[in-house]
Amino acid sequence: QHTQAMINTPISLPLPLLIIPLIIIPTTKAFDYFTNCTGSPNYTQNSPYQTNLRNLLPTLLTQASSSGFYNTSLGRPPNQVFALYLCRADIDSRRCSECVYEAQNHILQECPTQVWAVLWYDECMLRFNSTPLYRTMQVSPSDVSWNPVNVTRNQTRIFSKVLNDTMAGLVNRIGNESGRFGTEEAIVTGSEKLYTLAQCTPDLSEGECEKCLRVGMGELPIMQLGGRVVEPSCNLRFEVSKFYGDSVNLTFLLSATNGTPTSLVISQRGKTINLVVNYFSKC
Numbered sequence: 001q002h003t004q005a006m007i008n009t010p011i012s013l014p015l016p017l018l019i020i021p022l023i024i025i026p027t028t029k030a031f032d033y034f035t036n037c038t039g040s041p042n043y044t045q046n047s048p049y050q051t052n053l054r055n056l057l058p059t060l061l062t063q064a065s066s067s068g069f070y071n072t073s074l075g076r077p078p079n080q081v082f083a084l085y086l087c088r089a090d091i092d093s094r095r096c097s098e099c100v101y102e103a104q105n106h107i108l109q110e111c112p113t114q115v116w117a118v119l120w121y122d123e124c125m126l127r128f129n130s131t132p133l134y135r136t137m138q139v140s141p142s143d144v145s146w147n148p149v150n151v152t153r154n155q156t157r158i159f160s161k162v163l164n165d166t167m168a169g170l171v172n173r174i175g176n177e178s179g180r181f182g183t184e185e186a187i188v189t190g191s192e193k194l195y196t197l198a199q200c201t202p203d204l205s206e207g208e209c210e211k212c213l214r215v216g217m218g219e220l221p222i223m224q225l226g227g228r229v230v231e232p233s234c235n236l237r238f239e240v241s242k243f244y245g246d247s248v249n250l251t252f253l254l255s256a257t258n259g260t261p262t263s264l265v266i267s268q269r270g271k272t273i274n275l276v277v278n279y280f281s282k283c
Helices: 048-063 093-110 153-174 206-217
Strands: 002-005 030-036 069-074 081-087 117-121 124-129 143-146 181-189 192-200 226-230 234-239 262-268 271-278
Touching (some): 030 143, 048 069, 048 093, 048 124, 081 093, 093 117, 093 124, 153 181, 153 192, 153 206, 153 234, 206 234
Antiparallel strands (some): 002 030, 030 117, 069 081, 081 124, 117 124, 181 192, 192 234, 262 271
């Protein structure tokens, strides 16, 4: 786990002819994140793949103020790069933009020459690869984090039962939700509450989402007072204090999910670059 400080600096985008109507410059804030590119092959410095990757990632930021989920690609095989981000459905466009801004910077710092990588923040996920990511369910690589405080010995049985029952109900429900997102609260004992959250990328089918979340459930640290499992296609979290908002903005989350595929051609330094933007319609 890493903690990085955000610095207010102008954003430099390598696509001079791409007109950006609005870019939200994040305020100074600390973000905790997990990055995984273990086992990824490396690309060659200054290769076409690197050029495509570094041109593609800033385009994600241009979408984060208008959509909570976005999937796109740039280039042609064998140097085509696929990328997507997912913001948590209970955050607004500004917080999504801030998270994606940090993610597209830090993922290249942590994985500077890797062909694929995934980075998770508390409020967003960003990943890239040389193979398509759209409608492709993946449960690895994954990361697990937990609250260092253990459940008290006399409450381990009731806590684990409430956690398992609550998460199981939430996982069953998420697949049927249009945004593949949900939260659930439960009483543990007396005034002690349990707060849970689960989310899949909205392009997954009901069965794929449920399968992804069930794999994550098996990794939850049930003996701790809080825990989180993050996978490329889904994530789960539980705490004994509330950590999510009261409202869900599905319009923002799904604003890029209706439409037809479009192809943008960007001219840069005398070269023509094919940028394919993929939309999807919910089944």
